[in-house]
Amino acid sequence: MDENIYRSREFLLDKGYRKMRCQDRTDMREALRGLSDTEKLCRRFEQAVADEKPVFYSYDEFGFNRYRARLPIISLDKDYPFFYHDESFGNITIDYETLLKKGLSGIRADAERLYDKADEEGKLFYFYIYRYFDACELIVKKYTEAAIKCGKERLAAALRRVPMEGAANYFEALVCIKFIHYALRLNACCHLTLGRFDQYIKPYFDVSVRGGMDKAEALYLTEAFFISLNYDGDLYQGIQQGDNGQSMVLGGCDENGKDALNEISEICLTASEELKLIDPKINLRVNKKTPLSLYERGTKLTKQGLGFPQYSNDDVVIGGLVSLGYDLKDARNYTVAACWEFIVPRCGADIPNIEGGMNFPLVIRNVMLADLTACKTFSDFRAKVREAILKECEKKVGEDNAIPFHDEPFISAFVQPCIAKGREINHYGAKYNNYGIHGVGIANGADAMEAVRIAVYKDGFVTKEELIYAIEQDFKGYENLQKKLLSLPKMGNNIDSVDEQAAFLMDAFADGLNGKMNNRGGIYRAGTGSAMEYLRAAKNVGATADGRNAGTPYSSSFSPSLTAKLNGPFSAIQSFTKYDLKKIINGGPFTMEIHDTVFRNHEGEKKVAMLVKTFIDFGGHQLQLNSVNRATLLDAQKHPEKYPNLVVRVWGWSGYFNELSQEYQDHVIARTEFRC
Amino acid sequence: MTGKIFSIEEFSTYDGPGIRTTVFMKGCPLSCSWCHNPEGQSFETQYIRSPNGCLKCGKCEYAGKRIGETIILTEKSAGACPRGLVRVCGIEYTSRQLADRLNMNAEILRTWGGGVTFSGGEPLCAIDFISETVKFLKKGISVCFQTSGFSSAEVFEKALSVSDFILYDLKLMDNDEFRKFCGADNLCILHNYKILAKSGVPFVTRIPLIPNVTDTEKNLKAIARFMYDNEVNYAELLPYNKYAGGKYRGLLRDYNPGFDESLPVCARKDIFERYHVIIKIM
Numbered sequence: 001m002d003e004n005i006y007r008s009r010e011f012l013l014d015k016g017y018r019k020m021r022c023q024d025r026t027d028m029r030e031a032l033r034g035l036s037d038t039e040k041l042c043r044r045f046e047q048a049v050a051d052e053k054p055v056f057y058s059y060d061e062f063g064f065n066r067y068r069a070r071l072p073i074i075s076l077d078k079d080y081p082f083f084y085h086d087e088s089f090g091n092i093t094i095d096y097e098t099l100l101k102k103g104l105s106g107i108r109a110d111a112e113r114l115y116d117k118a119d120e121e122g123k124l125f126y127f128y129i130y131r132y133f134d135a136c137e138l139i140v141k142k143y144t145e146a147a148i149k150c151g152k153e154r155l156a157a158a159l160r161r162v163p164m165e166g167a168a169n170y171f172e173a174l175v176c177i178k179f180i181h182y183a184l185r186l187n188a189c190c191h192l193t194l195g196r197f198d199q200y201i202k203p204y205f206d207v208s209v210r211g212g213m214d215k216a217e218a219l220y221l222t223e224a225f226f227i228s229l230n231y232d233g234d235l236y237q238g239i240q241q242g243d244n245g246q247s248m249v250l251g252g253c254d255e256n257g258k259d260a261l262n263e264i265s266e267i268c269l270t271a272s273e274e275l276k277l278i279d280p281k282i283n284l285r286v287n288k289k290t291p292l293s294l295y296e297r298g299t300k301l302t303k304q305g306l307g308f309p310q311y312s313n314d315d316v317v318i319g320g321l322v323s324l325g326y327d328l329k330d331a332r333n334y335t336v337a338a339c340w341e342f343i344v345p346r347c348g349a350d351i352p353n354i355e356g357g358m359n360f361p362l363v364i365r366n367v368m369l370a371d372l373t374a375c376k377t378f379s380d381f382r383a384k385v386r387e388a389i390l391k392e393c394e395k396k397v398g399e400d401n402a403i404p405f406h407d408e409p410f411i412s413a414f415v416q417p418c419i420a421k422g423r424e425i426n427h428y429g430a431k432y433n434n435y436g437i438h439g440v441g442i443a444n445g446a447d448a449m450e451a452v453r454i455a456v457y458k459d460g461f462v463t464k465e466e467l468i469y470a471i472e473q474d475f476k477g478y479e480n481l482q483k484k485l486l487s488l489p490k491m492g493n494n495i496d497s498v499d500e501q502a503a504f505l506m507d508a509f510a511d512g513l514n515g516k517m518n519n520r521g522g523i524y525r526a527g528t529g530s531a532m533e534y535l536r537a538a539k540n541v542g543a544t545a546d547g548r549n550a551g552t553p554y555s556s557s558f559s560p561s562l563t564a565k566l567n568g569p570f571s572a573i574q575s576f577t578k579y580d581l582k583k584i585i586n587g588g589p590f591t592m593e594i595h596d597t598v599f600r601n602h603e604g605e606k607k608v609a610m611l612v613k614t615f616i617d618f619g620g621h622q623l624q625l626n627s628v629n630r631a632t633l634l635d636a637q638k639h640p641e642k643y644p645n646l647v648v649r650v651w652g653w654s655g656y657f658n659e660l661s662q663e664y665q666d667h668v669i670a671r672t673e674f675r676c
Numbered sequence: 677m678t679g680k681i682f683s684i685e686e687f688s689t690y691d692g693p694g695i696r697t698t699v700f701m702k703g704c705p706l707s708c709s710w711c712h713n714p715e716g717q718s719f720e721t722q723y724i725r726s727p728n729g730c731l732k733c734g735k736c737e738y739a740g741k742r743i744g745e746t747i748i749l750t751e752k753s754a755g756a757c758p759r760g761l762v763r764v765c766g767i768e769y770t771s772r773q774l775a776d777r778l779n780m781n782a783e784i785l786r787t788w789g790g791g792v793t794f795s796g797g798e799p800l801c802a803i804d805f806i807s808e809t810v811k812f813l814k815k816g817i818s819v820c821f822q823t824s825g826f827s828s829a830e831v832f833e834k835a836l837s838v839s840d841f842i843l844y845d846l847k848l849m850d851n852d853e854f855r856k857f858c859g860a861d862n863l864c865i866l867h868n869y870k871i872l873a874k875s876g877v878p879f880v881t882r883i884p885l886i887p888n889v890t891d892t893e894k895n896l897k898a899i900a901r902f903m904y905d906n907e908v909n910y911a912e913l914l915p916y917n918k919y920a921g922g923k924y925r926g927l928l929r930d931y932n933p934g935f936d937e938s939l940p941v942c943a944r945k946d947i948f949e950r951y952h953v954i955i956k957i958m
Binding site (some may be wrong): 494571598603607608610611613 | 758
């Protein structure tokens with residue numbers, strides 16, 4: 001690691017700079033009264049730009065750091081959903097290719113060319129693009145002057161071109177990306193992904209290599225860029241700190257299906273390994289032909305305890321996206337949203353995590369309470385559950401289609417073919433406008449189904465009425481029954497009968513969403529992720545037949561329930577790869593916690609790599625692997641001061657353990673309880 | 677035939693080549709004072725309490741069996757624990773049941789040149805059960821023993837005949853010392869080691885480093901010399917794990933290893949080098 005990188009990393013981890021930010025906040029509510037929401041948002045951006053002053057941190061190559069911690073206060077007319085009220089549209093991979101090639105001026109020129117022929121709506125959209133881009137130019141000007149003043153010649157030179165013009169080398173491309181993240185975030189976009197960085201940056205990287213950039217310089221610039229992505233990460237938090245969307249996808253195939261892993265992928269892995277910072281969050285695209293050596297490289301990163309790389313399997317994902325209707329070229333180009341949802345860069349404006357999710361344990365519980373007594377056979381019960389899942393899908397579609405969105409002209413400028421069409425993303429401007437719905441508590445749901453099958457129908461050790469009463473009472477007075485239920489076969493132990501229950505639930509979910517249209521002309525996609533719902537949704541769900549107590553969490557995403565006694569990783573992998581995951585490809589990883597002592601030498605690392613490759617070769621879609629030590633986590637809860645930089649994977653993202661609220665800390669610890 | 681097993685661990689990474697499943701057989705003729713699997717010592721089924729999440733309510737002990745001053749956790753203790761933390765330790769498997777369980781992972785084990793490791797306890801005590809289990813295993817699953825070598829030569833040769841790999845402990849060369857810390861004679865162990873060295877079955881010698889017990893210059897020298905005499909040139913040193921005592925409380929036993937746990941261990945590479953033995957510290 002370069003000396004300057006080392007120092008700037010220390011500076012970052014000290015976090016003292018966060019206190020230096022200006023806490024003033026302009027109140028625009030009065031001034032904006034009576035204007036449209038689109039106008040209010042644009043004015044907020046213009047005001048935010050006016051309020052900002054250039055900020056450079058120690059050894060900072062890039063600038064574009066927030067001066068003011070918070071954006072001006074505005075009040076919107078409509079009650080937009082939580083995600084899109086305080087936040088703007090995000091969680092997509094913008095068209096970095098076009099931005100880097102044409103710059104803002106080039107994109108604006110396209111809009112200008114189309115302006116005269118555009119309809120009213122198109123004209124309004126272009127008009128806002130000019131406004132946003134003008135404001136961008138102001139920031140660039142401020143930074144150019146400041147860079148000259150501070151003697152940052154390299155940055156000053158770069159800013160003469162980017163972001164207004166296209167980039168001419170690696171450094172300029174990095175500056176341009178850093179700028180666009182800063183600018184979109186000044187427009188309240190909190191989840192902004194980095195997409196296939198090693199692909200779209202390659203032409204500029206190659207120019208620099210031809211111009212004499214050596215390996216050390218390339219690594220230096222990449223590491224400096226990674227550090228700069230971390231400065232303001234705390235300001236863009238979603239549910240908890242760290243949930244800021246800066247995921248980066250490396251490797252995979254190109255549009256023609258050829259392996260596209262390159263030297264930049266390698267440099268990014270090295271940078272991430274050396275820096276041990278939570279951003280960017282690395283995703284590795286792999287397939288059956290991926291050599292063990294790449295997994296070994298990934299395992300070295302896992303060893304750092306950051307909870308990434310997350311792996312996704314091209315063999316499953318690409319086919320899954322194609323069967324949902326994505327063009328093959330787009331599918332081959334897939335990226336990962338803030339957490340794990342598979343999205344298409346450049347031309348996708350999917351919302352892969354639309355409000356809530358399919359809460360399997362709740363649906364099953366409700367069917368039990370309402371219909372179990374009338375079900376003569378287990379098949380009758382299954383039919384009722386399927387019916388309920390289909391109905392729940394209808395309901396979710398209805399609810400989601402009623403969600404209002406405000407216009408998003410700024411980010412739409414970077415999504416194809418919005419400009420060509422003269423429509424921003426919430427007016428069908430993008431090529432893809434699909435919604436994704438999470439499948440929450442799949443393992444708990446499958447376990448509950450299996451428990452009903454065995455306890456009520458097969459072995460009959462409890463009557464329907466008694467079981468219903470027991471879950472209504474949260475097993476109070478039925479502790480022995482609960483223990484018996486907990487000891488029944490659970491998903492994760494490679495037992496066909498339980499795994500088949502999960503397949504049944506996922507089929508019903510996928511079928512329920514199949515053919516449903518959303519209010520933006522797109523479709524619905526079923527997934528295996530839970531996001532924060534493993535805690536939030538589980539909180540209000542009473543006891544379930546798998547033996548789970550009322551209010552206690554589900555497992556996160558696609559993994560065995562927290563109370564399941566597990567045989568181990570081999571069985572778990574086989575359980576979770578039986579289903580044809582192409583059918584439920586919105587995303588949501590199988591999660592595995594491995595004790596950190598396994599990684600203590602190269603032999604152990606290699607064996608973990610074998611395990612990961614096994615999961616992929618067996619047809620797993622996505623894997624999140626964590627190196628954890630329960631004792632360390634417990635100690636960190638007691639003595640946070642000893643572990644300022646302890647990082648854990650929370651769900652789709654990694655965060656500093658100390659910055660998580662206790663319920664999230666507890667869940668991370670609970671996940672380790674029955675694991676190897 | 678049946679065997680008593682106290683744990684089956686998938687993805688064990690330090691018990692032989694490739695990725696493996698380790699089967700822990702219950703019962704051991706030795707009683708090493710530093711044993712970190714005390715639940716594997718007795719041949720009887722036992723109950724053990726996990727400390728994670730224990731409410732310290734005492735219900736398990738109240739439900740247990742009293743023999744004079746000592747309390748033993750029983751099946752009733754398992755039923756009494758409100759959090760289900762008392763688990764049975766020692767389940768009878770038929771050789772067919774065990775093989776079926778292991779065969780479920782055959783594809784994974786085979787792919788990476790891995791297989792099954794029989795550990796314990798002392799797997800040699802269950803040689804007939806293991807031999808029969810091995811017959812039922814799918815082709816391509818390698819078989820490994822992790823053993824103290826404490827058995828008759830006849831039993832040991834039986835084990836060799838079904839093994840693809842052996843992990844063999846050499847703890848203490850001096851018989852009096854061995855008797856003091858491990859509770860038996862080491863003569864058969866040394867004898868079986870000679871058989872092993874000549875057998876052609878690939879193996880690794882493992883030496884636990886116990887402070888002031890096995891890591892003394894005298895003992896390490898004797899081990900190195902013994903290896904040299906048997907033309908063995910590689911060994912793995914396993915430094916004492918300070919958490920070894922953790923499980924004893926779970927069996928309501930005190931941990932009195934008879935040496936000072938806090939002392940650092942001496943991994944004397946130089947001694948082994950003198951006898952042309954390459955070592956790796958694990």
